[in-house]
Structures are given as structure tokens and as C-alpha cells.
Amino acid sequence: MFTNRTVIRESNERIVLNTIAQKGPHSRALLSDTIGLNKATISDIVKKLIAQKLINEVGIGESTNLGGRKPIMLELNAKAGFSVSVDIGYNYIDVMAQHLDGTAYKRELFPFIVIKRETIIQEISDILDVFLSSLPKSPFGIVGILIAIHGVVLDNQIQFTPAYDLAGLDFSSALHEQFACPVYLENEANLLAVSDHTKEESYANLVSISIHSGIGSGVILNNELYTGINGYAGEIGHMQIVTENGRPCPCGASGCLECYASEKNILDTYQTRTGNKNALVTDLCRAFTEKEEEAMAVINDMVRYLATGIQNLTALYNPEIIFINSEISRLIPDFTKQIESRLTSFTSKNIAIKESHLGEEAILYGAGYLIIQRFLAS
Numbered sequence: 001m002f003t004n005r006t007v008i009r010e011s012n013e014r015i016v017l018n019t020i021a022q023k024g025p026h027s028r029a030l031l032s033d034t035i036g037l038n039k040a041t042i043s044d045i046v047k048k049l050i051a052q053k054l055i056n057e058v059g060i061g062e063s064t065n066l067g068g069r070k071p072i073m074l075e076l077n078a079k080a081g082f083s084v085s086v087d088i089g090y091n092y093i094d095v096m097a098q099h100l101d102g103t104a105y106k107r108e109l110f111p112f113i114v115i116k117r118e119t120i121i122q123e124i125s126d127i128l129d130v131f132l133s134s135l136p137k138s139p140f141g142i143v144g145i146l147i148a149i150h151g152v153v154l155d156n157q158i159q160f161t162p163a164y165d166l167a168g169l170d171f172s173s174a175l176h177e178q179f180a181c182p183v184y185l186e187n188e189a190n191l192l193a194v195s196d197h198t199k200e201e202s203y204a205n206l207v208s209i210s211i212h213s214g215i216g217s218g219v220i221l222n223n224e225l226y227t228g229i230n231g232y233a234g235e236i237g238h239m240q241i242v243t244e245n246g247r248p249c250p251c252g253a254s255g256c257l258e259c260y261a262s263e264k265n266i267l268d269t270y271q272t273r274t275g276n277k278n279a280l281v282t283d284l285c286r287a288f289t290e291k292e293e294e295a296m297a298v299i300n301d302m303v304r305y306l307a308t309g310i311q312n313l314t315a316l317y318n319p320e321i322i323f324i325n326s327e328i329s330r331l332i333p334d335f336t337k338q339i340e341s342r343l344t345s346f347t348s349k350n351i352a353i354k355e356s357h358l359g360e361e362a363i364l365y366g367a368g369y370l371i372i373q374r375f376l377a378s
Contacts, residue, residue, distance in 0.1 A: 012037060016045045018376050020055055020076050021101070027071030046074060053080050053139040076101055081140030081375070084132065085367035086124060087148040087188060088115065090163040090213030090264060093124065095131050096361065098368040100143070100375070106134070107361065115164040121174050128179065142181045144371035147171050148188040148363050150213055154231035156185050162237075162250040163213035163264070184371065189234060190225055191366030192356060193218025196323045198369055199357040207319045208356055209236065209310070210363070211326035215258040219317055237262065241308050261305040263326055270298045285331035299332065307342035314348040325356035325363075 015035055020026050026034065032042045049055045056077045060070045078101035087094040091114070096107040108131060113123075124147070132142060151161030158167050172183045193208040197220045200206065209217045215237030219226045227233050237258030238251045246255020259265060263281060270284045271277050273294045287295035310322060329335040340353040358365050 012041065013045050013048065014377055016042065017049060017054060017076075020074055021372075021376055025058060025073040025075040027073055029071055031074075050074075053077055077139075078103065079138055081138050081143040082135055083368040083371035083375070084128070084142055084145045085148065085364040085371070086128070086145065087363045087367070088120070088124070088164075088166075089150060090115065093127060094360075094364060095127060096364040096368065097131070097135055098365075098372070100372055102365070102368060102372060104361070104365075106131075107364070115166075117165045117169065120164075120166065121169060121171060124171070125175065125178055128175070132179065140375075142179060143375040144182040144184060145175060145179065146184040146186060146191075146367040146371050147175075148191050148367055149185055150188050150210075150216070152231050152235065153185050153187045154227075158185060159231060160251070162258070182371075182374070184374075186367065186370065187216060187218070187227075187231065187234075188212075188363045189216030190218040190227065191363045191370070192323075192325050193220050193234075193366070194225060194369055195362040195366030196220075196357050197223070198366070200321070203320045205317070205319045206321050206323065207234070207313060207317055208323040208325065209306075209313075211261070211263055211306075211324065211328070213264045214262050215309070217313065219319075221317070236309050236313055239309050239312060241305060257305060257309040261302045261309070263328060266298055266302050266328070269301075270294060273298070281327045282331065285328060288332060299328070299335075302328070303335070303338045304342065307339050310339060310353070311343055311345055311348055314343070314351055315345065318347065319351065321352050321354060323354055323356040325359075327360070329355055330359055 016031060019031060019034060028039065028042050028046055032039045054077055055074050057072050058075045059073050078099040080100055082097045082099065082105065085096045091112055093110040093113055097105045099105055110127065149158055149161060149166065150163055152159040156172050158169060161167055171185055175183045189208065189210040192210045196208045197206060204223045206220045207217050209215065217234040217236045219234045238249065238253065238256045240253060240255045241257050242255030247259040248254050249256040249259050267281055267284060271279050284295055288299045324336055336353040336355055356362050
């Protein structure tokens with residue numbers, strides 16, 4: 001079978017570009033040695049990538065042991081375009097633009113928003129219209145938009161959303177038509193796992209748990225995101241932990257973990273018990289640190305339920321480490337240690353429970369990473 005030369009050439013260009021993007025500045029000679037292409041081919045590719053403004057010549061490197069002229073170094077042109085990430089929470093919309101090297105350029109949080117099926121696409125459209133107009137001009141402009149959904153996503157379509165009714169809405173077509181760039185959708189917990197794995201590449205197997213309106217987890221197995229055949233992998237929030245008279249869950253079952261240990265549920269419970277309908281997560285955590293009885297009871301229940309779910313999760317995936325991302329875990333310093341102390345099975349032995357990297361921006365960073373990765377590979 002003959003291989004198309006154009007396909008080979010384009011593949012080589014992607015390899016050169018990704019090598020520079022992922023491993024930092026390279027000389028032409030180092031690219032040749034690293035990739036295994038001859039120097040003439042590397043020079044042709046570099047010339048084209050510079051003309052396209054995807055890479056820049058940035059300075060002089062060190063000469064070899066044999067001496068000779070010092071090499072010119074090449075690096076990714078981070079300002080060639082922007083990725084745009086949108087996180088749709090149960091009562092907020094969070095937006096971030098990143099340069100092509102993953103550094104954040106601008107972020108805007110829109111809190112206390114009522115997410116409605118009838119208006120959400122137009123609302124996102126209006127927010128992006130203003131947000132994108134504030135970004136500076138760049139050779140490639142917006143290279144992609146990724147919408148983080150707190151629910152199940154498969155093949156760029158929303159399958160199930162427990163905290164809001166967005167299943168089946170076609171964000172991709174509507175936003176692509178308006179902004180003329182690729183539009184992706186992904187589960188927010190998967191994006192969290194991508195973010196944590198990017199920061200902790202030494203772990204080939206990890207699980208990142210997102211605790212917000214619901215509870216989900218992203219699973220990295222052998223350095224690859226694992227989603228299962230229907231996108232359901234990691235749906236730890238719908239693991240049944242109460243078998244008798246369990247609270248009904250939007251998934252159709254009862255007694256699910258997120259009905260007892262999600263941030264939304266925990267805050268609702270605290271508000272009901274204290275009669276303070278305006279209490280925020282910050283108020284709950286402050287009351288916990290001050291050893292208020294109701295706050296301590298609510299948080300202790302949360303820890304207990306999460307430990308049960310995580311104990312089961314370790315038996316399923318056997319990860320090297322588990323990360324947790326939630327406002328509560330960030331505000332209570334020993335929250336992860338409290339969970340870890342309740343893990344008693346041999347399946348959880350020597351598995352560390354740690355706070356997720358990048359805090360409340362982790363989902364946005366994970367989305368940006370995927371957008372940039374897909375752009376550089378296209």
C-alpha cells in the first residue's frame with residue numbers, strides 16, 4: 001500500500017510542532033536528533049511553521065562539545081491564538097482564555113446565575129460575544145471553545161445532567177455557527193483529571209473527584225483518559241451508598257453518593273438545620289473551623305459518605321493517587337486527611353488523597369489543554 005506524501009509531510013509537521021510545544025525550545029539539530037528526521041526536512045518544516053507564525057526563533061543555545069556556531073532556538077508562538085474554556089456550574093458560568101502555551105490571559109466568573117434550558121445557549125453566546133471581543137488580534141484567533149458540562153457527555157453531545165436540564169441541547173452547532181471555530185463539550189470531572197495529570201505526569205493512573213452540584217470523577221488509566229463505552233466511567237456520584245429508604249436521585253436510582261455528599265446537598269442541609277437560607281459554603285466552612293455543632297455534624301457526614309464512595313472507587317480502579325476538587329476541600333485544610341483516615345481496606349492502602357491542583361480554575365485549565373492539544377494535532 002502506498003502512503004500519500006502529503007499525509008507524511010503533514011504528520012511530520014505536527015510532530016515537530018508538538019515536540020517544541022511540549023518539550024520547550026529546541027534547535028533544528030536537536031529536533032533532527034529527537035524526531036529522527038534529516039536536517040534538510042527539519043529546516044523545511046521549521047521554515048513553514050515560522051511563516052505560519054506557529055513558532056518563533058527566540059535566541060541562541062549552547063554549542064556542542066565539538067564547538068562550532070551556537071544554534072538558534074525555536075519555541076511555540078504562544079500568542080498565535082487563544083483557547084476559550086467555559087464551565088457551566090449549577091449556579092454560575094466561568095470563562096477563561098488561554099495562550100497556546102496554556103497560560104491564562106483572561107478569566108471572568110459570572111456567579112449566582114439561574115441555569116435554564118430555554119435560555120442557556122443564548123446566555124453563553126452573549127457572554128462569549130463580549131468576552132471574545134476583548135481579546136487581542138492573533139494569527140489564528142480562537143482555536144477552539146470547550147464547554148465543561150456537569151453531567152455525562154458522549155460524542156460531543158450532552159446525555160445526562162442531574163443539576164440542570166441540558167441533555168440534548170446542541171451547543172456545538174449553535175456556537176460554531178456564530179464564532180466559526182471548533183466547539184467541544186466534555187464532562188467537567190474528566191477535564192479535572194486532565195488538569196491534574198498535566199501537573200502530575202509521574203502518575204500514570206489517577207482519579208480526580210469533582211464535588212460541586214453533584215459528584216463526578218475523571219479517571220486516567222495508563223496515561224489515558226478513560227470514559228467507558230457510553231461516557232459513564234467515573235460517575236462516582238451515582239454509586240449507591242444507602243440501600244434502604246435512600247434519597248431519590250435524578251439519575252433514577254436512590255441512595256446515590258451525591259444525594260448525601262455534594263456541595264449543594266451539604267449546603268442545603270446546613271441551611272435547613274440552622275434556618276440560615278442565605279448561608280454560603282464559606283459560611284459553613286468558617287462555622288466548622290469555629291466548631292459550631294451543626295457545621296461539624298454536616299461536614300463529618302460528608303467526610304463519612306465520601307470515604308465510603310472512595311473506598312469503593314479504589315477497589316474499582318486501583319489508582320496511584322486520588323485528587324479532590326471542591327470549595328469545601330480548599331477551605332478546610334485537613335479535609336482530605338479526614339477522608340484518608342477513614343480508608344481502611346487493603347485496596348486503599350498507600351493511596352494518597354490530595355487537594356486537586358489549580359483550585360477552582362482546574363476545570364478551565366483542563367479544557368484549555370484539550371483545545372490546544374487538538375489544535376496542534378490538526
